[in-house]
Amino acid sequence: MSWPALLALGASAYALKALGLIVLGPRSAGGRLLQMAGLLPAALLPALVAVNAFAGDRRLVLDARAVGLAVALIAIWRRAPFVVVVVSAAAATALVRLVA
Amino acid sequence: MGDRPGPASGALEPKVRRDALVLGVAVGVFGMSFGVLATTAGLSVAQACVMSLLVFTGASQFAVVGILASGGSLASAFSSALLLAARNAAYGVALAPTFARRGSSEASHSSGRPGRGLGRRLLAAQLVIDETTAMATAQSERAAREQAFWITGIAVFVCWNVSTAVGAVAGDAIGDPQAFGLDAAFPAGYAALAVPHLASRAGRVAAASGVIIALVLVPIAPAGVPIVAAAAGVLPALFVPRKPTEGADA
Numbered sequence: 001m002s003w004p005a006l007l008a009l010g011a012s013a014y015a016l017k018a019l020g021l022i023v024l025g026p027r028s029a030g031g032r033l034l035q036m037a038g039l040l041p042a043a044l045l046p047a048l049v050a051v052n053a054f055a056g057d058r059r060l061v062l063d064a065r066a067v068g069l070a071v072a073l074i075a076i077w078r079r080a081p082f083v084v085v086v087v088s089a090a091a092a093t094a095l096v097r098l099v100a
Numbered sequence: 101m102g103d104r105p106g107p108a109s110g111a112l113e114p115k116v117r118r119d120a121l122v123l124g125v126a127v128g129v130f131g132m133s134f135g136v137l138a139t140t141a142g143l144s145v146a147q148a149c150v151m152s153l154l155v156f157t158g159a160s161q162f163a164v165v166g167i168l169a170s171g172g173s174l175a176s177a178f179s180s181a182l183l184l185a186a187r188n189a190a191y192g193v194a195l196a197p198t199f200a201r202r203g204s205s206e207a208s209h210s211s212g213r214p215g216r217g218l219g220r221r222l223l224a225a226q227l228v229i230d231e232t233t234a235m236a237t238a239q240s241e242r243a244a245r246e247q248a249f250w251i252t253g254i255a256v257f258v259c260w261n262v263s264t265a266v267g268a269v270a271g272d273a274i275g276d277p278q279a280f281g282l283d284a285a286f287p288a289g290y291a292a293l294a295v296p297h298l299a300s301r302a303g304r305v306a307a308a309s310g311v312i313i314a315l316v317l318v319p320i321a322p323a324g325v326p327i328v329a330a331a332a333g334v335l336p337a338l339f340v341p342r343k344p345t346e347g348a349d350a
Contacts, residue, residue, distance in 0.1 A: 010154025020192020068284030089288030
């Protein structure tokens with residue numbers, strides 16, 4: 001990755017944050033666009049979870065990551081702290097790979 | 101993420117500090133993972149550190165190095181990263197009232213310190229991410245929201261950047277991050293971060309739609325595209341009627 005590309009990415013990422021907080025935020029009162037923006041993380045975060053847990057090289061796979069995710073979901077369901085969720089998922093996945 | 105900060109009270113700040121510290125440490129796990137993955141994907145240590153300082157959006161950064169590592173194009177990495185970062189614009193809209201000066205903006209001009217409010221918001225903008233939004237919007241009063249935003253933002257910013265440097269430098273010494281299950285820490289953490297967004301029926305519809313779109317596209321689309329396309333999951337959610345009581349138990 002080149003430095004100009006990296007700096008352009010940083011500038012673009014900041015511009016998006018500033019766009020919401022400084023430009024659009026003080027001007028928007030409500031409406032459909034705001035509702036869509038508010039729902040975006042609800043659509044993107046679980047999709048990220050699914051892709052990172054089940055995506056292989058152009059195919060869906062069931063491997064040690066799935067065990068980690070299952071452990072994480074149990075921890076979330078038991079209302080475990082964030083750090084417990086993350087560490088237990090990593091530990092479970094590492095354990096499966098160690099045994100397998 | 102299970103216990104949310106309660107209603108505003110005098111004892112609010114210690115709890116905010118503790119939760120922010122927990123978040124910061126947890127983010128540190130990701131930061132270290134990111135540092136390792138970034139160097140694995142071909143970035144230099146300096147590039148990994150600068151990306152964490154400037155981009156400061158975990159999902160976008162992971163998307164960039166993940167797509168580059170899997171042989172995706174720079175254009176695909178950028179488009180995916182920016183679409184993932186687009187939610188920060190939405191967060192900014194949600195957080196804007198927190199940073200609105202009480203009274204009119206003319207008042208700050210007449211106080212002899214023009215632009216001070218703008219300077220604060222320009223600085224705050226860099227910290228507008230999942231963690232700060234979740235922590236800030238959980239507080240009931242404006243002052244507490246702003247306080248929670250800054251405490252969380254500073255904790256996460258410091259932890260993310262320090263751990264990125266550690267991961268990037270130690271990456272070669274650590275070896276394969278998968279041996280430690282660090283790749284599973286990523287979906288686990290995002291599952292936890294997604295929970296507050298599933299409190300509403302519309303949120304759950306968006307989540308289910310996004311997951312289905314992404315998983316269907318994994319075998320047929322280039323790396324990065326499934327997550328980009330999952331944004332369309334918000335469309336069916338727009339037609340979900342809101343229950344009048346919704347949000348009361350969130």
